[in-house]
Amino acid sequence: MLVEDDPGDAGLVRAAFASSRFVCRIDHISDGVEAMKRLRALALEGTHVLPDLILLDLNMPKKSGHEVLVEMKADAALKDLPVVVLTTSDAERDVAAAYHSGASGFVTKPVDVDALFEAIQGILEYWFGVMRLPVNRP
Template sequence: MNTVAGATGTVRASSLRLLVVEDDPADVALIENAIAAQNLPTDLHVVSDGEEAMAFLHRRGVHADAPRPDLIMLDLNMPRVDGREVLTAVKADNQLKPIPVVVFTTSTVDVDVLASYSAHANAYVTKPLDLHTFERVVSDIHRFYSTIASLPPGLPDRE
């Protein structure tokens, strides 16, 4: 990982490799707009369900050349393979489990929050209904993982 020393610690000099796992095209557009509006350096990849997410992460099929993401933003309620199953599979895989996973969902149900943290989600964020707040939250998540948090060193594909 290319980094530079900053006043508050280590700052990334490269784009955040972000995998968004989201089946709602409107939410994908909101995430893309938030990243663009804030001019956040991002290598953005989007998949529409959990099955495609696992293909991306394991570099299968059309995702054979997929980069290893620095961060996964994961919706819970999706067709085929839902976010709960993806989270469990990612955190059970020694190659994938160091990747931070932010559950980003509409669910406010306590059982979903508890289950996500029990499955080792790094954060659980409920999608705001207000457009401005939605964009701010996406920006805050991005900034936290790209400038404040130290990401796991030595992930494949990160130099």
């Protein structure tokens, strides 16, 4: 799941996913309120439909990425989902707050398109090539 309010950034992330060796379905949500609604609805449908990974922007309308992260980690059905913050911020306070709130990773979006593609490829390689995710979630 990609939670990103900027359509240009979302398009670049989608293109980076499409060029990877992994076959991924991307559910793009453009604000934090809708992200929480969608995640809670998916949790009610059953754990097998929850996303394997969430890429979360911090600066969004209606509900910030920080707020989404705190809500997710407080929800028993969502707390174990891996969340990588993918944001333009490189402020230490944002990095620290994200990890304190339960983020699995923090990546500052590179301005350069090629560097952004490399960053996304690195995220995908780590989460789907190196890490092992549970098949059956609790």
